[in-house]
Amino acid sequence: MGTAPDPPTTLPVQPEESVLLTSSAARTSSAVLKLVFQEERFFLILSVFIGVFAGLAVVCFRFAIDWCRIYLLGSAAVVSPLRLLLAPTIAGLVIAVLVIHVFPLVRGSGVNQTKAALYIYNGYIPLRTAVGKFITAALAIGSGQSLGPEDPSLQIGASLASVLGRRMRLSRERMRLIAPVGAAAGLAAAFNAPISAVLFVIEEVIGRWSAGILGSVVLSAVSSVVVMRWFLGSEPLFRIPVVQLHRPSELIAYFILGIVGALASVAFASGVTTLRPRLRDLPEWTQYLQPPLAGLLIGFIGLLGAPQVMGAGYEYIDQAMHGQFTWQFLGILAGLKIITTLLSFVSGTPGGMFAPTLFIGAMLGAAVGGVEHALLPSLNWSPGTYALVGMGVLFAGFLRAPMTSVFMALEVSGNYSIIVPVLVANTFAYLICRGLQPSAIFDVLSRQDGVDLPSMEEQREESILRVEDAMEPPPAVVPDDHDLLAKAAQVVDEAPGNVCLIRLNPVGWGAITKQEIASLMEQGKGGLSLGSRLASGPIPYLHPDHSLDMALRYIDRWPVLPVVSRADFSRLEGVITRQKVLKKYGHFTS
């Protein structure tokens, strides 16, 4: 609206300052301060700080994960069998104790906790959650639990932002938005991909675009990535090989990958949503055993010959992209990663599912590509392309973030020639997953936690009632403002709601009721022009594509409103009445 919001009413007022500010000099300085530090601008500045602090925190988090891995699993690429079994088990036990006794809020998805902060807790996320997530997730990932650092990073960023926002005493509206701003910063730093992080937060957490929100989210994401790159370098997560689409017919191969990826996503999501509540319903003492048991099983899988499925697994994604595994082994790795991630996540071990999702997608994609190449040797096959598209497919199918999945593939690969295969595969995967599993994983998880957070996917798919849905046809005759009152008296009986709409010159619309016309006619003023007798002046008008909610804003004061063409404001397309609007909403809700 262009005006600064009022400061919060809970501010303490210091008497000395109050006295000082009564002077004109003080008023001037106050005006300058207000101009520079009005909340909208201040929020943007604060977003940069949030990005910086989130970036620093994520850098430390990465250090912590690496240190945990070195000290728990050893520095070699090949881990000794004893460490493989003991490290995730013992770390799991420590994590269980910490989660139950010290950091109970670190369980669950960071995305949902950020959404909860936005929609329920007015942006409040305790700092303890960030600290707990930092420690437990670093231990979990470092010890080989099959989880990723992105979701914890997102939550750490959100939590830091929340703390800063509280210290800054922001308004409630800004406080609500601050957690997503921090989340974007955390995710961007963890992924080294600011565009994907911004899109994900907008697509999955906030669910709407506006210049203010976008500006803050972008600033925080960019500043966190700059900080992260300062310390960890600007190398992308994966070395992407040259990606080329030689023939349009190759898209069929990616279409098949989309189907296989969708089925894998559904299986993975079903496993999570089925097993998680069952394990949580077990007796409380089992909560101590679940993470260590999950760790032991994962260690055992590593011992059997698939240590690649332990930890985040980015280095193995990189190897898969460069054709370093056979398609048979890639398929096995994809299957085992689904199992190990299920074990880790449903046991309540803190950590994210972004990295495992990418891992599964990459392995599955390269495996599908390998099979297709074995069946059709003439098919141009690059494991990197299939792995990359596979990552996007799982992101679209499992996390149900279709836009982010496309941009992630582009941002990670830096190659726009991949866009067509990614679009094809992701779209099919997303549509199949939506058909097979109507609720997105984050929505199911939040409901399992007893919180009904708004589903961004459902919001996107929500059908909107528009003005045209409740619009009545225009009356046959619409008088102009220079027409006489008598003309209006002739047509008002046929007009919707017994209100005669009048076309004003040069632009605009007026209205006169049957009662007003009757009263004026009784006074013998039928020879006067309509324009001179309009008591209420111009009335608002709507367009057919406006949402019906827009009509509700006016309909109480003006029970009949003109619906006009966007190209010609003097052309009446229809009329909307209070009765019709309410009737339409009545039908809609029933």
Place this chain on the structure above:
Amino acid sequence: MSTEAKTAEAGSYLASRPVTLALLSALAVVSFLLVTGLSRVYRGQQHSLAATWYARGVSDLQANRFAPAASEFRTALRYSPDEYSYQLRLAEALLGLKRIPEAYAYLSTLWERQPDNGTVSLLLARIAVANGKKDEALRFYHNAIYATWPRDEEVRRRETRLDLIEYLLRVNSRTQAQSELLALAANLHDQPDQQTHLGQLLLKAQDYEHALAAFRVSLKSPYRSQADAAGAGAAAFKLGRYPLAQRYLQEAVAANPKDTESAAMLKMTGLVLQMDPFRSQTSLTQRNRLVAQAFSAAGARLTACAARGLASSGPLQPLIEKWTKLKPQITQYRLLRNPDLVEEAMDLAFSVENQTSGWCAAPTESDAALLLIARLHEGS
């Protein structure tokens, strides 16, 4: 609350923001410094681990233990993922393990980072060779030849060109090999071992003139070797300079009696020199005797081929008829009286040897010598 009080409250609130921002900035600087310190500790540890594993990998690579070397280089790269030399060494280990696609993936990334790196280009050229991609191989070989090398640039370039030449010879691209050999020769010193190697490659490329020149340069040196004499002999033999070939080959066989190839060539050279009726300083009697011998040898060849059932196959039949018709005339007396008969007899003998060489069984030594004599005097 009055308007004045509200203004004061808002002013106080706003006045606190610059201070807060200043504090935040200070906090950011302090945090940055702390993380920088932490980062140094982290980096130090990572570098140390990377160096340790890299050293182990190099040791294993030098001992041709490729599998542990690859694992160790991978570990090193985990701690120092951008390190160029680690990636290069890993690619070398992977090449040793014949895991060519993986090695190629690393090398192509390295090549994009440093297109002028000679080692990377050379390894990529070898991968292209293994994949049968000749154009790509040539491109990378030439990149490597003109690339920068960390040390011994001249030696490495020469070795790369030699590698390329050997590849070209393997794929029978003799013309390209010859041009590369000429470029190599221009950059070589007169060191005997280099000239010997050059000569041998030129021999393989069938550039006998330059090969002979290279061996001769080497033979002039006090460090001349048996290989130089054998090479020079072979080159001279191929050029049809049989007296010269005989001299070099005799030297080679004397130096190494086990050199069967040179010995066989020497024997053939001797036969050619013995059987050639057109050699200078040959008396008429001797010439006529050699012509009669050659004519008889050609007849024996025809008879042998006819016995194999090839007489009726067309081209030999006129030769048999011609030989049968001419045979009564080939006597010392008639040859002496009619010099044109010498030409006619030798032309027929050469025709027989030339035509039967592709059709009939392997020629006898005499037939082979006659064939060489025929080629020597072709067009004369």
